Amino acid sequence: MPRKEITSGNWAFAEAMRQIDPDVVAAYPITPSTDIIMKFAEFVANGKVETNFVTVESEHSAITACVTASAAGARVMTASSANGVALMHEIFPIAGCFRTPIVFGLVNRSVGAPINIHCDHSDSMGQRDLGWIHLYCEDAQEAYDSAIMAVRLSENNDVLTPVFVCQDGFITSHGFEPVEYLDDETVKNFVGEREPLNSLLDVDNPVSYGSFAMSEYYFEIKRQQIEANKKALELYDGIAKEYEAVSGRYYPMIDCYRTEDADHVIVIMSSASGAVKDVVDEMRDKGHKVGCLRIRMFRPFPKEAVAAALKGKKAVAVLDRCLSLGGTAPLVAEVRSALYASGEMIPTNSCIYGLGGRDFFPQYAEDIFMDLINGKISPEERYIGLLE
């Protein structure tokens, strides 16, 4: 029987870890993801999991041990944030290229300087091109559900790609809300057993991981990763539907909230979409045809689905909780590129919000919608809630 609890995003993710009972967890503490591994350590200490929990001396070692444990055929999970994620950067593309499945609870936090413990997406966005799947969750329930789904996606033998399950630091990770947990048996059956290919521990069939491949082979190996990403896009929905069958909750790659007949749409990710959806409801009541498109899967980016969801809109605003200093913020760059490629020349405002945990108020969403409605469209980046 499913059960409901009032809990935090971190504890919900940790609960998923308990139910998944991975073979190996190698992790290192950093705010705001620390609760995940502290909670998990309690499960280990109290015999609730069989996991070999490796309390490494750094995030670099955490992700390294995750990669090699996964290459050895183990089911592997970990969690981190911010500087920890940045320290792992070197190893992420190696995990992607080795095709070593890992489910990673990434609790989003800004990257210093200035040092700041609160949420923005600069930590995960810094890792966006390294061959990982990125799922951004709106709330604790979704973080829990995504952890479970991610095991299947990551370990699928056509995909074999590590997955970040992102949730917003503090807002989601430390906020308390009701979460419905599946029973242990259901999770166990849903994730099944890992059936590894090319395990390092198969000593009768030795493999070499991490060879030196120069210009004659490098490109072709990368091409195979491109294929794995396509497979992830292709196979994701089947897994999401299977999950719906056991949980009653369905998470498409993109979450279209009242966008179908909307003229004006805000595109956003993670927790702030909750406020935008509320504002959509209020403005709809006042007769404005507005909607919210929440991007859940950022990598591989579901270009066609995004372009289809925005087709024919009068104008859209894309909200990034991250800068690309000297360039175009990551989400808006993706959205514009998807629109351009599909021949949709929709005016697009680019808005930066919430850096370093700056609050995002419903009023901001309303103002952003009103600009779209009033034709205040311009190419320059806008800064939401900034004191200037």
Added chain:
Amino acid sequence: MSIKIKDVVNKKSPMTQGHRMCPGCGAPTAVHQGLMGVDFPLVVVNATGCLEVSTTVYPFSAWRVPWIHTAFENAGAGVSGVEAAYQALKKKGKIDKDIKFVAFGGDGGTYDIGLQSLSGALERGHDFTYICYNNQGYMNTGAQRSSATPRGANATTTPAGSVIPGKLQKPKDLTSIAAAHHIPYVAQTTLYNHMDVANKIKRAIETPGPAFVNILVPCVLFWRIDPALQGEICKKAADTRFWPIYEVIDGEWKLSYKPKKRVPVEEFLKPQGRYSHFFKGDKSKALLEQAQADIENEWKYILGRCGDTWEPQD
């Protein structure tokens, strides 16, 4: 327990011939000699460096055993992950074999950038053996200095110039640092005697828990030696006490090789191009005296740890 040569001569080395290391390089010799007496199936973890690059040029691999390389500074963490997976899967009955885990790192990947990762793995007590094949420099990238490079040696980031005569600092004593983790087995050796290398590494691998072996290996290219002199140079390293040969078993330090005759450091330095500046110019005498003094100081320290008083005879 100790190895009989007739038992190992016909065994296949975990690493094949045909790799691309320089002829005469000490690193592959360390792998062959070190692993020849091991009877367990092995998984090898390799840090970035000459051994890694030259043995796995895609699509080939010289490794007959499972092998993984992720990066330069993390062989300790890499071997921790594989070992952790093994323990977990064994507990669940998914693996029944007894497998042993060996990490190879160069001195750069071990003394310097990988020290933290190694220290973490030793402290956590994984069951593995870390072998530092120590050629005293970052050879794969063109012989830059490492903290294992001896004082005075020419390296490309500490070149012997007209003002500064090579590297100014003494090398870090990594073997003592490993021993300070109070792990069950630590050893230091070189390619001066293949049975010593084989026995030490066999013992390291068969000892439950973490073990560390620091093995001095010549880099023929950047030590600038005749490739045929590999064994001879290592013998000189042992005989001059430039590289003391010892073990630390459960905290007990013990010399494993006691040179009978005093051999001056020149005999080790002279055949090596990286020391050519020691033998010309007005700094020559001072450099040689410094090198000998470094040896005597280090020897005194090792004797103290071993509770020994051995001195070679003049």
